[in-house]
Amino acid sequence: MEFKRLKEWKDKLHVCIRCGYCYEHCHIFKITNWESDTPRGKLILLYALLHEEIEPTDYMANKIFECFNCGRCDASCSAKVPVTDIFTDVRADFIDGGFDVKGTLSHINEDLCSKCGICVSICKYEARTLDKEQNKIIIDKVKCRSCGGCEAACPSGAAYIEEGYMVSEKELLEQVQCYLGGK
Amino acid sequence: MGLVGIERLKGILGDENVKTDLADLYVYGSDASVHEALPWVVVRPHTIEDVQNIMRYANPRLIPVVARGAGSGMSGQAVPSKGGIVMDLKRMNKILEINLEDTYVRVEPGVVDDDLNRALKSHNVFYPPTPASSRIATIGGEIANNASGVRSVKYGAVRDSILGMKVVMANGDLINLGAKTRVEATGYQLDRLMVGSEGTLGIIVEATLKFVPIPKYRCMGIAKFNKLEDAGNAISEIMSSGINLSMLELMDNVAIKAVNQAQNLGLPDVEAILMFEADGMVKEGVDIEVKKMMESCKKHKGFGIELSYDAKERTRIFSGRKKLFPALSQFKEYYSCTSLADDMAVPYSKMAETAQKIHEIAKRNNVIMTAYGHCGSGCMHTKILMDTRKKSQWEDAKRAVFEIYEYVRSIGGTTSAEHGIGISKAPAFKREKSDSLNLMRAVKKAFDPNNILNPGKLMDAPDDWVTATSLRYRLDEKDMK
Ligand SMILES: Cc1cc2nc3c(=O)[nH]c(=O)nc-3n(C[C@H](O)[C@H](O)[C@H](O)COP(=O)(O)OP(=O)(O)OC[C@H]3O[C@@H](n4cnc5c(N)ncnc54)[C@H](O)[C@@H]3O)c2cc1C
Ligand code: SF4
Ligand code: SF4
Ligand code: SF4
Numbered sequence: 001m002e003f004k005r006l007k008e009w010k011d012k013l014h015v016c017i018r019c020g021y022c023y024e025h026c027h028i029f030k031i032t033n034w035e036s037d038t039p040r041g042k043l044i045l046l047y048a049l050l051h052e053e054i055e056p057t058d059y060m061a062n063k064i065f066e067c068f069n070c071g072r073c074d075a076s077c078s079a080k081v082p083v084t085d086i087f088t089d090v091r092a093d094f095i096d097g098g099f100d101v102k103g104t105l106s107h108i109n110e111d112l113c114s115k116c117g118i119c120v121s122i123c124k125y126e127a128r129t130l131d132k133e134q135n136k137i138i139i140d141k142v143k144c145r146s147c148g149g150c151e152a153a154c155p156s157g158a159a160y161i162e163e164g165y166m167v168s169e170k171e172l173l174e175q176v177q178c179y180l181g182g183k
Numbered sequence: 184m185g186l187v188g189i190e191r192l193k194g195i196l197g198d199e200n201v202k203t204d205l206a207d208l209y210v211y212g213s214d215a216s217v218h219e220a221l222p223w224v225v226v227r228p229h230t231i232e233d234v235q236n237i238m239r240y241a242n243p244r245l246i247p248v249v250a251r252g253a254g255s256g257m258s259g260q261a262v263p264s265k266g267g268i269v270m271d272l273k274r275m276n277k278i279l280e281i282n283l284e285d286t287y288v289r290v291e292p293g294v295v296d297d298d299l300n301r302a303l304k305s306h307n308v309f310y311p312p313t314p315a316s317s318r319i320a321t322i323g324g325e326i327a328n329n330a331s332g333v334r335s336v337k338y339g340a341v342r343d344s345i346l347g348m349k350v351v352m353a354n355g356d357l358i359n360l361g362a363k364t365r366v367e368a369t370g371y372q373l374d375r376l377m378v379g380s381e382g383t384l385g386i387i388v389e390a391t392l393k394f395v396p397i398p399k400y401r402c403m404g405i406a407k408f409n410k411l412e413d414a415g416n417a418i419s420e421i422m423s424s425g426i427n428l429s430m431l432e433l434m435d436n437v438a439i440k441a442v443n444q445a446q447n448l449g450l451p452d453v454e455a456i457l458m459f460e461a462d463g464m465v466k467e468g469v470d471i472e473v474k475k476m477m478e479s480c481k482k483h484k485g486f487g488i489e490l491s492y493d494a495k496e497r498t499r500i501f502s503g504r505k506k507l508f509p510a511l512s513q514f515k516e517y518y519s520c521t522s523l524a525d526d527m528a529v530p531y532s533k534m535a536e537t538a539q540k541i542h543e544i545a546k547r548n549n550v551i552m553t554a555y556g557h558c559g560s561g562c563m564h565t566k567i568l569m570d571t572r573k574k575s576q577w578e579d580a581k582r583a584v585f586e587i588y589e590y591v592r593s594i595g596g597t598t599s600a601e602h603g604i605g606i607s608k609a610p611a612f613k614r615e616k617s618d619s620l621n622l623m624r625a626v627k628k629a630f631d632p633n634n635i636l637n638p639g640k641l642m643d644a645p646d647d648w649v650t651a652t653s654l655r656y657r658l659d660e661k662d663m664k
Contacts, residue, residue, distance in 0.1 A: 021319065044210050
């Protein structure tokens with residue numbers, strides 16, 4: 001598969017000194033604690049992909065989609081590697097390459113969805129559209145920033161964020177309850 | 184190591200703590216150095232028993248084991264050059280005890296330096312060695328490298344903050360070294376031997392560290408110099424004048440420009456700046472120390488001196504220095520900042536000469552180099568900035584590195600002040616310590632008879648650092664701009 005957009009970032013990838021400063025605040029790293037889930041780790045993978053030393057796999061693609069776009073990595077990097085811009089572009093490459101990914105993205109439960117379109121209007125990244133012909137909500141996996149806005153806004157409980165990263169509504173509620181001394 | 188081995192490790196640690204996907208191996212194959220080599224498997228212990236079981240599995244099978252903290256080492260110490268198991272210790276990150284009465288703290292090896300200091304701050308004490316990488320560097324990695332930092336001039340390196348530790352040996356045995364007391368003369372100081380051992384003698388699984396009170400007053404100053412030589416002379420004078428300073432940092436023009444470009448800090452575009460600090464419980468005392476440093480700077484043509492007791496302002500001034508290494512990558516388009524010849528220590532009286540020599544050597548070898556560092560503790564940092572895509576630049580770098588170390592040795596300096604030896608500095612280290620290498624090998628054999636702990640490092644690293652492992656930069660001259 002061709003990493004057309006990634007290739008444009010070749011020089012920026014070269015500038016990364018692999019100091020690791022970018023992972024200090026990375027939420028994904030804090031959840032999994034594996035270095036391969038850090039921004040530095042993902043940049044290392046992209047460098048290898050770019051030089052065709054490893055084959056892209058579902059596992060790798062999924063990693064690149066595990067990110068909340070918080071931008072803390074960009075802010076920590078004095079080498080000015082535009083980490084999140086690189087990730088956004090390479091996501092588009094992976095989608096073009098036909099990879100099916102879950103990452104931290106939002107999803108839709110078709111059975112519950114009433115096609116009211118509230119999630120479409122709430123999403124400030126224009127990641128959701130209502131396809132009138134198919135009568136279904138379409139999610140743009142490159143545009144979705146996993147902010148959870150749609151999940152909070154959906155009156156039918158049909159929009160949801162991938163679980164396992166401690167940010168879905170259910171997981172957040174559990175954490176609050178735990179903090180307040182409940183179970 | 185076949186499937187059976189992987190299954191055994193999964194049996195010991197649980198599936199979720201063992202990684203074998205090529206994607207993971209790639210990531211764990213490098214650190215902040217120029218080196219790269221893939222491990223066979225990455226494992227993540229949570230307890231001392233986990234570490235013991237991994238070692239008991241690996242030792243009879245002669246499988247290399249490389250301990251890893253944050254992977255922020257700059258000389259390839261955590262790069263598994265002989266393959267094997269990378270043991271990621273970041274999940275062993277509990278602060279086990281803060282004992283205010285006996286003034287020590289007990290921690291697991293994966294505790295991050297800044298996290299430790301955040302926990303200590305509420306008790307008005309701090310753990311002082313703190314490298315610039317303290318936001319991610321782990322205590323285990325710091326001990327294994329004898330890290331130091333900006334305040335080491337007053338409070339010492341990591342070795343000066345260690346009271347004791349627990350270590351898992353190559354065969355899985357657990358030993359206790361040192362003590363919890365401030366002094367100890369009970370036989371060989373084996374805890375000290377672990378300091379700077381770079382994962383080659385044992386796995387540090389717990390450390391007892393001392394802490395000190397946070398001083399009530401800290402005053403930071405900054406002085407500008409039109410000549411690097413003048414700044415060097417000021418350093419030498421400050422250090423010999425009996426001032427009990429807590430920081431003295433040098434940045435040359437390359438470093439200043441890089442920080443300004445990356446962070447827009449507006450540092451003055453001069454040949455050098457010195458940042459100095461004094462701290463203490465009594466303001467008058469701090470005033471006296473700072474005044475003396477100002478006078479030394481002025482005597483050597485330092486100008487535009489600014490002082491600040493304000494914590495926010497001090498952080499602002501210093502933030503540029505903390506992010507200098509990454510910022511240097513911004514200095515020139517298509518140039519990368521490589522961690523080479525990066526942290527020599529030289530006598531104070533030779534600071535000025537060394538700084539100049541660095542630039543001379545750089546020019547002669549077609550690379551850019553910078554001179555900066557914790558000069559108060561004699562540490563002179565440099566980095567090599569070059570177009571890493573070009574093969575010829577690696578040859579240039581190799582020559583420059585060789586010349587720098589030959590010079591440093593000739594003036595009574597040493598190869599590494601704090602970043603350790605690993606792979607890239609091994610050739611210079613071997614030349615410097617030629618008369619004790621055999622003794623070091625004997626020590627290594629006593630600790631690790633099967634040579635499984637981080638093999639291929641220090642005295643066992645190859646003589647040519649360029650070909651010792653794959654370089655993590657890819658040569659790429661075809662569509663070069
Ligand atoms: C931007 C930047 C700035 C830096 N500034 C400084 C500085 O100011 N001062 C300084 O001293 N260093 C500095 N460093 C270098 C580095 O951060 C330090 O040496 C740090 O102590 C390494 O810690 P780590 O957890 O990353 O160790 P790693 O890089 O993961 O490991 C380093 C070595 O320690 C061994 N090791 C790790 N944990 C253990 C353990 N539990 N038991 C046995 N062996 C172990 C490894 O096997 C390896 O040999 C800097 C690095 C970067 C990238
Ligand atoms: S992206 Fe920036 S902060 Fe992250 S490792 Fe690379 S240089 Fe360091
Ligand atoms: S933007 Fe993504 S990779 Fe960067 S710190 Fe946030 S979650 Fe981590
Ligand atoms: S999670 Fe946020 S960005 Fe993604 S579709 Fe929902 S509202 Fe839009």
